[in-house]
Amino acid sequence: MQTVDVGELAVSAYRKVAPDWIVEPLLAVADRLRGARVIHLSATPYGGGVSELLRSAVPLYNDLGVRATWKIISGEPAFFAVTKKLHNALQGGTEPITDAEIRLYEETSRRNAEQLSADPDFADCDFVFVHDPQPAAVLSFSDTTGARSVWRCHVDTSQPAPGAWDYLGKFVEGYDATVFTLPDFVPPTLPRDRADIICPAIDPLSPKNMSLDDRTAHAVLNWIGIEPDRPLVTQVSRFDPWKDPLGVIEAFRLVRPEVPGLQLALVGSMALDDPEGWEVYRSISDASRDDPDIHVFTNLTGVGNVEVNAFQKFSSVMIQKSIREGFGLVVSEALWKGTPIVAGRAGGIPLQVADDTGGVLVDSTEHCARELLDLLQDPGRAAALGASGRERVRRHFLLPRLLLDELTLLDGLAH
Numbered sequence: 001m002q003t004v005d006v007g008e009l010a011v012s013a014y015r016k017v018a019p020d021w022i023v024e025p026l027l028a029v030a031d032r033l034r035g036a037r038v039i040h041l042s043a044t045p046y047g048g049g050v051s052e053l054l055r056s057a058v059p060l061y062n063d064l065g066v067r068a069t070w071k072i073i074s075g076e077p078a079f080f081a082v083t084k085k086l087h088n089a090l091q092g093g094t095e096p097i098t099d100a101e102i103r104l105y106e107e108t109s110r111r112n113a114e115q116l117s118a119d120p121d122f123a124d125c126d127f128v129f130v131h132d133p134q135p136a137a138v139l140s141f142s143d144t145t146g147a148r149s150v151w152r153c154h155v156d157t158s159q160p161a162p163g164a165w166d167y168l169g170k171f172v173e174g175y176d177a178t179v180f181t182l183p184d185f186v187p188p189t190l191p192r193d194r195a196d197i198i199c200p201a202i203d204p205l206s207p208k209n210m211s212l213d214d215r216t217a218h219a220v221l222n223w224i225g226i227e228p229d230r231p232l233v234t235q236v237s238r239f240d241p242w243k244d245p246l247g248v249i250e251a252f253r254l255v256r257p258e259v260p261g262l263q264l265a266l267v268g269s270m271a272l273d274d275p276e277g278w279e280v281y282r283s284i285s286d287a288s289r290d291d292p293d294i295h296v297f298t299n300l301t302g303v304g305n306v307e308v309n310a311f312q313k314f315s316s317v318m319i320q321k322s323i324r325e326g327f328g329l330v331v332s333e334a335l336w337k338g339t340p341i342v343a344g345r346a347g348g349i350p351l352q353v354a355d356d357t358g359g360v361l362v363d364s365t366e367h368c369a370r371e372l373l374d375l376l377q378d379p380g381r382a383a384a385l386g387a388s389g390r391e392r393v394r395r396h397f398l399l400p401r402l403l404l405d406e407l408t409l410l411d412g413l414a415h
């Protein structure tokens with residue numbers, strides 16, 4: 001088990017961007033929890049939405065007077081292959097999980113539980129926040145302490161494979177509270193009064209979301225190999241079948257004949273806990289080989305936060321063609337930069353693209369292509385959607401609102 005080093009952040013800096021009606025109650029609830037100790041437990045320090053959230057949330061907890069640490073479970077690649085299967089099954093995937101895989105999941109959870117039990121931070125902590133299925137079983141095997149436990153589900157569990165909940169539910173039932181992104185995600189077997197609904201949020205001041213001027217965005221993309229004078233559409237996401245990157249390529253090919261010079265960028269990260277990434281990367285490379293208008297980038301070839309920022313800022317339209325989606329931080333990230341999005345009607349995406357703000361929801365590849373073309377041909381409408389999307393994100397999906405919801409939950413568990 002590893003403790004992740006995070007930098008320092010000050011809540012006061014967020015007053016400039018987040019609404020007062022969020023920051024004031026946040027300070028009040030943090031005051032009631034002052035000195036409380038929290039462990040966040042997750043599966044990877046980089047790649048994907050959970051690590052994105054914790055990297056900013058943990059230092060802000062500390063600035064608010066709540067002593068938080070972030071710990072990562074350890075496991076062999078075979079363990080993460082099982083947890084990805086479990087993740088997929090919760091999202092409706094049908095690949096069966098074998099008894100041997102279940103044993104590996106539980107043995108690895110037990111080993112992590114031993115390490116957690118021996119960790120001095122655990123002995124005197126007040127709350128343990130466990131993120132997603134990978135570490136969900138750890139607390140079932142660890143020493144009992146007075147800490148209150150929360151399981152935070154970031155996955156789209158609206159249509160799980162039969163049996164997936166029956167298994168994971170055994171571990172989840174032991175928690176004092178659970179958190180889901182949407183009411184639809186709460187499994188029918190879990191009492192509704194034990195499930196809170198909280199949406200994730202983005203850090204508006206992180207290198208990924210900070211304001212980048214046009215010249216810098218232009219220079220960053222030029223350096224990476226994008227031609228800034230040609231129109232660009234981009235999808236940023238882990239290389240995962242649920243994000244439908246091949247559907248994005250197909251939609252792009254339908255639109256390209258109508259938009260001279262159009263380029264597509266697929267920007268994807270490889271996460272420690274996502275062994276499917278390379279497989280999907282290979283199928284994307286096969287599908288885009290010999291097509292000079294399609295650019296594929298990964299975090300392993302130098303695409304970091306600032307580059308993602310530049311793609312989201314500079315693209316004419318962003319795409320997020322997810323079929324299943326927990327929340328989809330990338331949607332709020334794009335909208336925060338005023339860039340409109342064409343996005344799959346899945347999971348938490350319709351919360352972000354709602355009420356005619358931000359972009360357009362789509363249900364198929366052809367639909368995606370049609371809406372993409374419409375926005376590329378109507379820059380006025382695209383800009384208006386981008387602007388309304390940014391305001392929606394400011395009101396609902398910035399980090400101080402997430403902290404307010406989480407601390408309110410902890411306060412309720414404590415008192």
Ligand code: UDP
Pocket residue numbers: 047048049050052208236237238267268269270297298299303304305308326327328329330331333
């Ligand atoms: N991300 C990144 N580089 C990439 C691809 C994704 O930094 O090449 C980030 C992305 O900006 C977002 C997170 O990974 O912050 C993905 O979170 P999201 O909720 O969209 O999806 P998840 O990966 O959790 O399913």
